[in-house]
Amino acid sequence: MSDIISIKNLKKTFGEVVAVDNLSFKVKEGEFFAFLGVNGAGKSTTISIMCGILKKDWGHIEIAGKNIDSDMESVINNIGVVFQSSVLDANLSVRENLFCRASLYGLGKSEAEKRIDELANAFSFKDYMSRAVGKLSGGQRRKIDVARALINNPKILILDEPTTGLDPMTRKTLWSVIDGYRNKRNMTVFLTTHYMEEASGADYVVIIDDGKIAAEGTPLQLKNAYTGDFISLYNIQEKTLKEKNIKYEKYGSALRVFVKNTAEARDLIFKYPELFTDFEIIKGGMDDVFLNVTGKKLSGGNQ
């Protein structure tokens, strides 16, 4: 896979504040890329620079083989963006909104209608095409936001915290639609999110803190490097663990033991097989990775 996004030594300051500090990373074509960080870490600034909304101070950005300094128009034609909050016109209908945005990419009337129908079928919003966007539910509106981002058939879909504020069911539905579309089109997805379970499905993750890369890798690599495994033991007395000098914590009806990795878990099973009559081993999640990397906690859209 070739690189579809290449960022080298990107720097952006706002007065005294360094928002992005010498940031370099690459995103491969067709990849699901997660870009994580707390509020103010520099995620949205980086996205704004990639889209040409903000000017960079320093660095080199290539998107779909085009330099943003010399060919922003080509870059813009290759990206679609879902912003943190809906930017569509609340008083206009879904069709009016999408039609207006389609025309901005030079799509003719019949071409735009065809594209809108295509998206309406893919995202199942044909039933409320004539309804004002402001009267849609949060989930329905987000679907339209994603459809708007895809109106120009982009190679890269940038999702800036797309599911913040949505209920779990709506989040799931939205992701199934995006995943289906991505797989069909080999589209690259560039995601920023506060929901770590969304990031755990990514092909590659970059965590930034104070404008710098704090960690990067596949979710598995990050979990292996920055968190351990948890063994939950059931039907075991606390004193049994105390006698064996095994550190634990109460976790619901289980006693939970932290181990550095799966090898250490295996060694513990071989050493004390009598403890492992009813148990489960769970890998640390991306939340733990994030906490260990940045020392900061992310949870459901709030820091």
Next chain:
Amino acid sequence: MNAFTSLSKRNIAMFFKDKGMFFTSLITPAILLVLYATFLSNIYRSSFTANLPEGFSLGDSIVNGAVAGQLFSSLIAVSCITVAFCSNFLMVQDKVTGAYKDFSITPLKKSVLSYSYYVAAFLSTLTVTLFACAVCFIYVAIVGWYLSFSDILLIISDVLILTMFGTALSSVVNFFLNTQGQVSAVGAIVSAGYGFICGAYIPISQFSKGLADFVMFLPGTYGTSLIRNHCMSGVFEKMASEGVPQGAITAMRDSIDCNLYFFGTEVQGWVSYAVILGAVALFVGLYVILNLVKKKNK
């Protein structure tokens, strides 16, 4: 569809579908109607009758026609500006809602977006003011019609010019606004203040000399005077034919700003046109320059 046409249509639809924005634009004309219903009609009436020679009286139809003409001109003079401001607030609201950001990540040229705001605000304002004009024509027809066909055409051309002026002025002012708070503040100032400084609520002739001299530097004053002249020329011709002395008519015209004086010198009609059209050209030019500078600094 062409991006400019599509955006202009979107901007017009946004104005008429946003009930808050639409009704806010009608506040100033509504204030004027309330003032008229409570006391302005008496002031208007007395400004005509007070200038009549002693013992001379005019029929109700002429006086009513004169009062209606003054109300008509005041209403349209303020509406062309305040409605333009409100419809053009969309350019600020787009920054607040993020729609502007959304437009920025498309291949759309910034100049096309700026011109679409101008054209949409102009057409929205024109729709409202021409509708208001039609209502005023009906009202004048009921209370006392003295307008000729050429008066009607001149009034419509005044509406066009004043709408262009209001759109150009609001484009420049709104260009600098970024928040809903600023929109509210400017909206309140324009709605409350413009009617006074253009001579729509109270004739300039009744201002103190300093204030009267000051408002003569504002182009809107000349627009109000033009439309007032065209709304009332028929009434004054009728008065002349009824035998009202020319001196009395001149005094009436002075008292309601049909005749404007710039530091004592009477302003000719063509000068009023030159001032208001010059102001349109100036503000449109300024708007273009501001957009070019913004593009360069992006």
